[in-house]
Amino acid sequence: MSTDEWAAWQDFQQVQLRKIEQVLDEGRGECLLRLAEHREVIVEALHHFDGSRCDILAYVIMPNHVHVLCHPMDGHSLENLTRSWKRHSADHIHRRLGRSGSLWQDESFDRIICDEEHYRRVVRYIARNPSKAGLPAADATVWLHPKIVAANAGM
Numbered sequence: 001m002s003t004d005e006w007a008a009w010q011d012f013q014q015v016q017l018r019k020i021e022q023v024l025d026e027g028r029g030e031c032l033l034r035l036a037e038h039r040e041v042i043v044e045a046l047h048h049f050d051g052s053r054c055d056i057l058a059y060v061i062m063p064n065h066v067h068v069l070c071h072p073m074d075g076h077s078l079e080n081l082t083r084s085w086k087r088h089s090a091d092h093i094h095r096r097l098g099r100s101g102s103l104w105q106d107e108s109f110d111r112i113i114c115d116e117e118h119y120r121r122v123v124r125y126i127a128r129n130p131s132k133a134g135l136p137a138a139d140a141t142v143w144l145h146p147k148i149v150a151a152n153a154g155m
Helices: 003-025 036-048 076-096 115-133 146-151
Strands: 054-061 065-073 141-144
Touching: 003 036, 003 054, 036 054, 036 065, 036 076, 036 141, 065 076, 115 141, 141 146
Parallel strands: none
Antiparallel strands: 054 065, 054 141
């Protein structure tokens, strides 16, 4: 692939990602995670393996999606972690609702952090996602590792 083709592909991907983010931020779908009790299930799932299989650095739980910034530890893949988080949270939320079926989409939109600036952009995005979407504070959960908070005071 030539440099021009690669740049065009990157531009295309960015446009598609922005469209997906817009649809999600508009609050489409069932929005089960708007309820704090359902978000707590996600929080518990994310922190379950924190420090043993991964380092959780930041997350935001929106009404209809979740963003997680984490570092899988040696011997643990992001795919397995994600599958575990999704399975655990779907089981608990469905049990509460007295139903079964799909809660999460099969696909995850994984990104590899390229450099320090990319890392900072991701942290800012996670921290600001609820306000960018116009959500009241009660409709989302944002968590940043204390080290990130200290390093980014005044984001």
